[in-house]
Every structure is written in C-alpha cells, then in structure tokens.
Amino acid sequence: MLSDYVRLLAAFTAPEALTMNPQSMLWMLPLAAAVAAVYKAIKMPTITARSFLKESFLLFASIVVFIIASAAVLWLVTYLAIE
C-alpha cells in the first residue's frame, strides 16, 4: 500500500515523455475546458448542473473553434507567403 503511494508521488518527480507532433496540440483541450469552467463558475449568477455544463461546453467549443480558425488563417498566410 505504502509503495503504491510512493510510486504515485514519484510520478510527479520525473517528466512525461512528450514529443512534438500533431497530436500534442490536443494538450490545449483540458486547458480550454479549465478556462471555460472557471470563467462560467465566476460569471453565472445562479449555478445549476444543467445550465453550468451547457454554458461551459458552449464556451469551450467557442475557444476551440476560434483557435482552429486562427490556425487556419495563419496557415493560409504562411502558405500564400511561401507560394
């Protein structure tokens, strides 16, 4: 039992083996979800599970769509500059 806890704590003393690849962009998703959840927790006058989840998801989706749109515009700019 104790060794399990030690192993769990040890996981926080060495970095994960993360590499730079297209899938690493997915790391933005939990961060966008955290921003959406905290922002909605602050802004909503009354919080119910249903309305909170709905509002948070809408904000999360807006953030992700805006990031993808920004990436597409930047890709287009670089493509036009190179071609």
Place this chain on the structure above:
Amino acid sequence: MRTIAERINHINHGLLLLVIAALGWAVPGAGYLFLGQTKRAVIVLVTIAVTFTIGIYAGSIGVIDPVTDGIGILGRLNPWYLAQILNSPLVFLIGKTTAAGAYPVYGKPQEIGQLYTSISGLLNLLCIINCVCLAHLGPSALKGGRNAQ
C-alpha cells in the same frame, strides 16, 4: 467627516476583504466557501487543482522553478513562478525543493507543465479578485453579465 464607528466599520470591511483574498489564495475556492457560495467553491477548487496536477504530472515538479539562468527585468526570478505562486502558498514549498535544480525538465514537458501550472494560478487570481468584488459589492456584482437573468 467620518465618525469613529464608521471608521472602524470601514477598517473591518477592509480586513474582511483581505481575509477573503488570503483564503482564496490559501485554498482555491475557499473565499467562495466563506461567502456561502458552495457550488462555485467546489467548481473552482476541482478545476484549479486538476489543472495544476496535470501540469506537474506532465512536466514534473521541476516546472516550478523560482530561479532562471539568465538575468531579466525581475533579476533571477522566473516570471512563470510569479503566475504559479498564485495557485497556493504550498507552491513555495515545491519551489524550495526544486530551487537547487534537482529536478531538471526541458522541451515539451516543460512547456506543457509551465502552461498548465501558470494558467491555473492566473485562473485562481481571477477567482480571488471576483471573490473580493463579490464580498465588497454583494450579489449585485454577479448581475449585468451575459447570463444575468
């Protein structure tokens, strides 16, 4: 001209706001709990704790490094650390452990770890400010947003 009672009341109100800010810094969401906003407190605590934990899991506790190699505007103080310290005073303890450079981390894990831990700290700052506003202005501070009903 204020009466003595008004001055004492003013000082007590200022102290209350300071206590709420300190609570919110000590434990994310504790300021809301103090104000009786339990749902907000739970959401803030869980979200900030999970975001911070993902950060130190991805990059290890080495991402909380108070000292940089170079010398910038802040001297040798790492600017990321200023945001990370907003999570909780407990980050000081992690910073003391890692200050000697015993947990080196580079590249993508460092980037992800710094982003997650710093953004969770900045989100906690947002919550602290909101909590203090809520205590100062009352429930009217929540009105006027897009979701005001």
